[in-house]
Amino acid sequence: MDWPASVALAQSVPALPTGTDWSYEVKLDGHRMIMWRTDDGVRLQARSGRDVTAAWGDLALAGHHLPAGTVLDGEAVITTENGRISFEAAQARAASSPTRAHRLATQRPAHYIAFDALQLPSGDARPRPYSERRAALLNLLAELPANTPIQAVSATTDRDTALTWYDTLHHQGVEGIVAKRTTSPYRAGRAGAWLKIRHADTIEATVAGFTGTARQPQALAVRLPDGRIALSQRLTTALATRIAPRLVPQPGRAHAQGGDTYTPVSGEIVVEVIAGTTRHAVVTVVRLR
Structure with missing residues (x-):
């Protein structure tokens, strides 16, 4: 894969799709990030393509536990004292100088919530269906140390469960639900089969x-x-x-x-x-x- 990666985007819809070929993920209110584990280290990429490694040094350090050749798509999130995900805290970190970002990381460490695998040590994973990418992601993260801040996003194939998440987790910083067709490859932009419902107007x-x-x-x-x-x-x-x-x-x-x-x-x-x-x-x- 070539740096920077173009990210997939979800289209807003009024209601979640129905059917047996959909998976539903919680949409967290954080900072979109691509995590690159290269042979030389870890690089972190914002949705815009900018290198944001310096602002998220704690996540870069955690990324060294991944095998070389891994590229993940996900969300960097920061929680407040009451356990709520804070978009404002994530934005403050993203806009900080390296020195201030290090200080903020000490006060409020970040977590990386991975929701897709773009590349695996075996090669480019984007052409593979979502169901295979999700299984590979879970297997990959299962090998990481128990205390790592890199985790897989919560997902379900049950629409009713997804709607329960949508109705009950908003106060914790879950801003919506993203639906992904299980047979779809990873496509950049809004061309892929990703749909979302959100609380925010x-x-x-x-x-x-x-x-x-x-x-x-x-x-x-x-x-x-x-x-x-x-x-x-x-x-x-x-x-x-x-x-x-x-x-x-x-x-x-x-x-x-x-x-x-x-x-x-x-x-x-x-x-x-x-x-x-x-x-x-x-x-x-x-x-x-």
Whole structure:
């Protein structure tokens, strides 16, 4: 496999699919991460393709227990004192310098919840059906030390059990359920058979540009699912601080829905926006993915 790996994404649906060829996994509110165990060590990749090893040194260290040639897809999560998974804590770690990340790891160690195997020591696992990849993942992780922070995501083939998880585990940081067809290979993007239901009334949008400066963005121009580019409401200081390092401005100016101008950017930056505000092309950015 070539670095970076393109990740599979789930499509939002109003209800979980039915049938005997589906597996249902809990969707955790963390930081998407590809774990590469190479011959030389461990590298950690964000969904965007960035190398984030320095921010997640505790997970990189744990990854050395995996056999060389393993590439896993999963979620880095951090729990609070009451046991709830905290997206804010994961985002704070992801945005930290190596020194601060080390300090945060000492205070709140991370866990890596693996939900797919992209590559095994025997070779590329992506063309294999999900049911085989899941079995291989469980066998692989069963060989790790008992106290390792690398674990397999909870999954079931029983739809009623998945709905019970959805209804009862939200307060613990389970934001939804992902359904995967058991016969499907691993496909990058939304072309694969992954479907999701979520509690949060938000949708994902791609950042097309910004207003203000790249160091202090005031608002984002986001591309909505229907193709419109809309200007967001003013960013909070915390969000602007997290997003600014990701902005790579391009020459010229562009126009959003309604004629507002913004500075375009390159690269893929994904944010979550409140879905209920997109009808009239007014969006509120709530988090960076």
